[in-house]
Amino acid sequence: MGLASSQDRPVAWGILSTARIGGALVAGARESSAAGIVAVGSRSAASARAFADAHGIARAHDSYEALLADPDVEAIYVPLPNGMHVDWTIRALQAGKHVLCEKPMDRRPERVAEAFDAAEQAGLVLSEAFMWRHNPQTLRLRALLDSGAIGDVRLIRASFSFPLAADVDVRLDAALDGGALMDVGCYCVSGARLAAGAEPERVSAQTVTGPSGVDLRLCGLLRFPGDVLATIDCGFDVAARDELEVVGSDGRIVLADPWHCRAPALVVERSGAEAEVVEIEPVNSYRLELDDVSAAIREGRAPLLGREDALGQARTIDALYRAAAEDASVPVG
Ligand SMILES: NC(=O)c1ccc[n+]([C@@H]2O[C@H](COP(=O)([O-])OP(=O)(O)OC[C@H]3O[C@@H](n4cnc5c(N)ncnc54)[C@H](OP(=O)(O)O)[C@@H]3O)[C@@H](O)[C@H]2O)c1
Incomplete structure (x- = not known):
């Protein structure tokens, strides 16, 4: 039996924070063959550990910075409070990670444009998480x-x-x-x-x-x-x-x-x-969302929801x- 090529591997995702909605994404990932959740990062080491244990996630980081520095993480899910979405999306992109950012990405179109500019400069996928x-x-x-x-x-x-x-x-x-x-x-x-x-x-x-x-x-x-x-x-x-x-x-x-x-x-x-x-x-919409963004990452194509949709929002x-x-x-x- 040959080894699966790196293109076939599920995308390794990290969750930025222990937000409640993170549990729904983990459940979606469990049904996905395209995505796996490998790490979580929190402002608190204890919260990260508790979230990782509750959801069967291998690694718990005691800061958002440590999660972004994890070399095994390819993509970051950003379920932070709305006002923190774009700053941390840009930081994740600058750390070389693809990003799925929770809705609404931001209420200021210029900030949404800034996030997509950062993704395009880095050649990384960015999508707004409207699972519906x-x-x-x-x-x-x-x-x-x-x-x-x-x-x-x-x-x-x-x-x-x-x-x-x-x-x-x-x-x-x-x-x-x-x-x-x-x-x-x-x-x-x-x-x-x-x-x-x-x-x-x-x-x-x-x-x-x-x-x-x-x-x-x-x-x-x-x-x-x-x-x-x-x-x-x-x-x-x-x-x-x-x-x-x-x-x-x-x-x-x-x-x-x-x-x-x-x-x-x-x-x-x-x-x-x-x-x-x-x-x-x-069907689990979170699984479909993860499947789409993970396939976009592996295939080098645009996700269903990209720059124009996020700017329109x-x-x-x-x-x-x-x-x-x-x-x-x-x-x-
Ligand atoms: N797509 C959907 O179905 C769906 C559903 C619900 C929510 N959402 C979106 O997901 C995002 C999070 O919503 P949520 O209800 O899951 O939020 P939540 O449970 O309140 O979690 C937000 C997390 O952000 C971190 N955080 C960092 N700075 C914070 C601050 N100053 N105050 C509070 N928390 C802070 C905390 O994680 P640490 O303590 O671990 O750092 C906290 O657990 C929102 O943008 C929301 O619109 C989407």
Whole structure:
């Protein structure tokens, strides 16, 4: 039996921090033949050890710097608080590692551009971790829209909210770029952009700000080329809701679980016909995300989500916050 070539080896990933979401990525990696988690780094040696033991990870580093210096790590997953994403992404790239950075990469388009400039200069892969974009349910939605299943897309409605029980959470920390739009509304932005198949031209928005200074609730209106309109809403102080509805000239498609994709299914209603439910086999989106970025690394190709998508996200989020602050409709970009 010959040795597997280095191109066939699973990509060796390190996790930067002991963030809760890291557990989901580890579970995804367990199902992947393209990726393996080999190390974790934390600001605390004890936390790194506990996380490594809990998740069966071989090496625990007592600092982020030590993880980035680990020669056996090829790629870094960055699940830090939002405001730390770009700094540590750039540090990882400068250490010669490919990077999968948690969403939202940053709310400032110029910082997202800086991160991709660093990746391009180093010849390394960088991708924003919107796991829902990798799920077959999402791919089916786009395929249905492309096939004209509901005619021309005219209206989009996207929601993501949940009641945030904790008083202390990175999501409520203004200095770390918390906020409902950053945490969950960014999925609605991603969903509206995907369904429209374009970038928004103008947006307006209203927010409700909490005592810590972050948006607890946001409603936004996005205008895309071709008179396509989208409404998005998100929140931390309301009941849990996940929904994506795309309305066309001849029907509509509704996804009741668009972001987590735990119970994937699309309901397609065409004018004058019975509603059709398109069932989708549940798949671990984190595994698919890791598979895609790991294959991009090995094959020297672009990942599904690269520079243009991340910039489109940041430009829209930035415009929504500007619109809310100015109580006005503003151009995107
Ligand atoms: N794709 C998804 O499904 C998904 C789901 C949830 C969250 N996320 C994203 O993942 C990121 C992390 O979210 P999370 O809920 O997992 O966060 P979390 O549990 O609060 O973890 C954040 C980690 O960052 C490190 N950290 C460094 N400086 C910190 C500071 N000043 N305050 C707090 N923590 C600090 C800590 O690790 P050490 O103590 O080990 O250094 C901490 O465990 C966010 O960007 C979020 O948007 C994505």
